[in-house]
Amino acid sequence: MAQPQPVPLTVAGSLAQAGGIGASENSQAASQAAPKVTSKATAKDAGAMAKGASFRGAYFHVPFCRHKCHYCDFYSFVDTESRELAYVERLEEELQDALEFLTVPIETVFVGGGTPTMLGAELLGRMLSSIRRTLPIASNAEWSVEANPETVNEAVADALAQSGVRRVSLGAQSFNPKLLKALERDHDPASVERAVGLLRRAGIPQVNLDLIFAIPGSTIADWEADLLRALSIGPDHLSAYGLVYEPNTPLTVKLRKGSVTRLPEDEEAEQYEFVVEKLAKSGYERYEISNWSLPEMACRHNILYWENADWWAFGPSAAAHGNGVRWRNIPRLATWLENRPSAPVEEIECLGTDANAGESFMLGLRLMKGMPLERVESLLSCGENAPRRRRSIETFTRDGLLEQVDGHLRLSARGFMIADTVLSTLI
Known part of the structure; x- marks a missing residue:
């Protein structure tokens, strides 16, 4: 999904996506001098090192996907072992284990992935209810869940609404079948409108659409058509990201082999300039390099990241930050399921x-x-x-x-x- 992940340094990677921010270079530069702990540590160890942190946000990573897109470098996969129930049961233990560190009301809850709605209505509802029942959630907290259009049905939409979710972010990416195929997305354009309609009828008050531009083979006319169709749906929030060629993804392998051609930088910049101009004329407020919203509908959870605040993270590969300490849960579902109750972490980094x-x-x-x-x-x-x-x-x-x-x-x-x-x- 294009929605930003919780890793604080995973930012836009192309000129157009972020006005020129390079993700991997910045991540390395900021972390070279920071001491790291890579032993068999747990999230509980990291929380103790982040003494004094005020965890105002909570991120949940659901790694399951129906299909792995070839540009995606997030921890996600097609699960052939039906471990969704095991995931939710394990997550409920992790909630209890983190309680001692969650000393202030949680203002934002963000469920990302992967595709959280792959859990289905029953398990997704159970997960969200467990979060609300266990954690010290503020009464006015923002609840956001990511979804792919093809996984939203009436039961899922109702489960989200009944669980108090107020914001759903849909990975539309494009409305052009040719460009969806280029991204290896497995939904059809009409499924976005269907999903938005189901969410609206269920009572979800805020819907975000993720879009990707600078797709190989795309033109400025293609991008204009995508943006106009997105606006016709009436989203409350839009995120527009330039396609990033992340290391070791199938897309980047194709780029190296010459079977994919990256869009020229001037064309990428032209598409970026168009979205900036068009959304300003359409009543959307740009509050961050790649994000626009109607008034009062900016994503509070993402602002928490950009303000370098503290948040706790749950689930395999989920990244957290507290008081200058950041860590990432181990990005292997089997290991995460087996090691309990505290989540095993891949690395703890203490920023000076x-x-x-x-x-x-x-x-x-x-x-x-x-x-x-x-x-x-x-x-x-x-x-x-x-x-x-x-x-x-x-x-x-x-x-x-x-x-x-x-x-x-x-x-x-x-x-x-x-x-x-x-x-x-x-x-």
């Missing part, structure tokens, strides 16, 4: 003051509003790279790439187009 400051700039300046000036000054008062970052900010401000507006430092319109240059300098 300097690395945390760099990550905060990289994430916070993705937001249209930018970062509060007092936060900026605080980050510039610590860390060995603070003097370099201060000089960069002064230079970018003088050159019109950064600006101060309403007590915030933010990227200018020009700055968003070369965000990679700006943000990579501040890491």
Whole structure:
């Protein structure tokens, strides 16, 4: 799915997707100096290391998919062993195990994947009820669930609504059969409208559509048609991501072999500029590099990521962050199922003051509003790279790439187009 994953440094990877942010390079640069723990640690160990964290968000990773798309590098797979019930039962144990660390009300719950709706109505309803019953969820919490259009039926839509889910994110990606085939998506364009209709009738108040542009073989006319059809459905939120060629995915292998041709950078930029202009004219507020919403309908959970706040993560491969410590549960369902009650983690990373400051700039300046000036000054008062970052900010401000507006430092319109240059300098 195109909805952003909880890994804080997995950000947009192409010029058009993020105005130029490169994911893998930034991830490596921000983590090189951070000490890591790779022994047989658990999420409980990580939580103890993150002492003092206020986990305001909760992310749940459901790894099951009906079909593995060849561009996807998230932990997901087609399960031939029918382990959905075992997954939910194991997750219920993990909920109990995390309680001692969840000391403040959880403001956002996000269920991603994979395809969470592959659980079906009964198990998905059970999972959501267990979360609500076990965790200290705020009364006004945002509940979001990802879905692929072909997995939404009347029973699933009703289960989501009855469980208190207020926001569903649908992986539409394109409405062009040729481009869906290029992405190896296995839904037909009409299934998106059907899914949205079912969700609306069930009482889901907010629906997001994920779209992908810069697909091999696409033209600006194709992208315009996709965007216009998406708008005709009336989504409350739109996410538009440039196609990313992640390492070791089948799509990237095809790129290396020459069987897939990447869209030229100028055409990718043209598609990106079109979505920025069209959505502004259509009443959508752009609140982050790749995300737009109707007024008051921005995704609070994703904003929590970009503000580098604290969240706990449940399920195999789910990534968490707390008080400068981040970790990822082991990305193997069988191992996660067998090791209980605390989730086994693949790695714990303790960010130092300097690395945390760099990550905060990289994430916070993705937001249209930018970062509060007092936060900026605080980050510039610590860390060995603070003097370099201060000089960069002064230079970018003088050159019109950064600006101060309403007590915030933010990227200018020009700055968003070369965000990679700006943000990579501040890491």
